[in-house]
Amino acid sequence: MTRAPGSSGKLAVRLLIAAGLTGYILWKSHPREVLAAAAGADFRPMLWAVVLVLADRSLMAYRWIMLLCTIDRPALWPLMRIFFVSTFVGTFLPASVGADAVRAYGLSRLDVAGADAVSSVFMDRMLGVASLLLMALAGLVIARGLSSNVTILTALAAGGAACLFTLLLIFSERVSTAVAALLRSGPGRLADVGERLLAALRRYSAHHAALFNVLLSSVAVQIIRVVQAYFLGVGLGIAAPLEAYFAFVPIILLVMLLPVTFNGIGTSQAAFVWFFARAGVASGPAFALSVLFVALGIVGNLPGGLLYVFGRDVAVSGIAARPDAQR
Numbered sequence: 490m491t492r493a494p495g496s497s498g499k500l501a502v503r504l505l506i507a508a509g510l511t512g513y514i515l516w517k518s519h520p521r522e523v524l525a526a527a528a529g530a531d532f533r534p535m536l537w538a539v540v541l542v543l544a545d546r547s548l549m550a551y552r553w554i555m556l557l558c559t560i561d562r563p564a565l566w567p568l569m570r571i572f573f574v575s576t577f578v579g580t581f582l583p584a585s586v587g588a589d590a591v592r593a594y595g596l597s598r599l600d601v602a603g604a605d606a607v608s609s610v611f612m613d614r615m616l617g618v619a620s621l622l623l624m625a626l627a628g629l630v631i632a633r634g635l636s637s638n639v640t641i642l643t644a645l646a647a648g649g650a651a652c653l654f655t656l657l658l659i660f661s662e663r664v665s666t667a668v669a670a671l672l673r674s675g676p677g678r679l680a681d682v683g684e685r686l687l688a689a690l691r692r693y694s695a696h697h698a699a700l701f702n703v704l705l706s707s708v709a710v711q712i713i714r715v716v717q718a719y720f721l722g723v724g725l726g727i728a729a730p731l732e733a734y735f736a737f738v739p740i741i742l743l744v745m746l747l748p749v750t751f752n753g754i755g756t757s758q759a760a761f762v763w764f765f766a767r768a769g770v771a772s773g774p775a776f777a778l779s780v781l782f783v784a785l786g787i788v789g790n791l792p793g794g795l796l797y798v799f800g801r802d803v804a805v806s807g808i809a810a811r812p813d814a815q816r
Contacts, residue, residue, distance in 0.1 A: 510755030522773025538720040542789035552706040557609040571595035577793030608689035620707030624739035632736035644743040729768040737764040
């Protein structure tokens with residue numbers, strides 16, 4: 490599949506923003522202070538963060554498989570392999586939805602209907618965003634002084650709008666009918682694909698219990714991520730209380746989802762430094778925490794790398810030979 494015109498230019502711009510923003514925040518944080526914080530780290534608490542990242546990946550796999558199995562019934566082990574391999578491959582893709590696209594591609598090789606594959610991945614993403622919104626709103630209750638920040642409000646508004654539209658699409662007959670009519674007015678093949686995807690999404694309207702279960706699992710994932718950041722901070726000697734992490738980390742994760750840089754690099758550094766300054770944390774340790782938090786996510790993707798290298802008949806193994814298949 491050919492790359493969309495202008496996609497290389499957009500990627501280059503996002504890479505430049507990520508590099509420039511990271512470099513600027515590092516300079517403002519004083520590189521010597523960042524290195525001093527890292528050099529004096531106690532890695533024993535950080536081991537708990539590593540254990541927890543493996544737990545959150547397992548919970549993420551569970552919630553996606555539950556979503557898919559409400560509308561289709563592929564074998565369990567291939568689905569587990571697809572999930573973990575896609576998280577690894579997605580590490581190297583330019584968009585925050587890279588792993589999701591690879592996952593949908595892998596499902597197509599298990600003879601799962603394309604609409605079912607995409608809808609399961611889309612619902613997983615949206616329920617993840619919804620859980621972040623719930624956690625972020627709770628964080629704003631803890632740290633009320635953040636509620637007037639434009640970046641935070643933008644992230645909350647974008648995530649809220651996406652979740653609201655998804656809910657209306659699934660549960661509102663009027664909205665789904667209007668969207669279907671809009672799709673039918675488009676090009677024939679696009680209209681056909683869109684209508685099949687809409688029908689697959691609408692099937693979730695009959696599975697309230699499964700959706701609620703997945704939402705609770707998503708909230709649990711976000712809580713685990715907060716605790717991961719806390720253990721990393723303890724290892725760096727950051728004295729901020731656990732409440733500060735619950736106030737800041739969900740909002741930071743929402744900011745990282747904004748499609749302005751490459752996989753949240755740059756925005757995560759800026760957000761960690763800015764937010765934790767409100768808890769009296771110096772910029773050097775806060776920057777080091779941001780780097781470790783991103784690195785921890787990569788560590789959580791490594792099991793998928795082992796499956797990718799050593800597993801046989803991995804459903805997404807062909808993606809290496811077709812780097813544009815996810816586009």
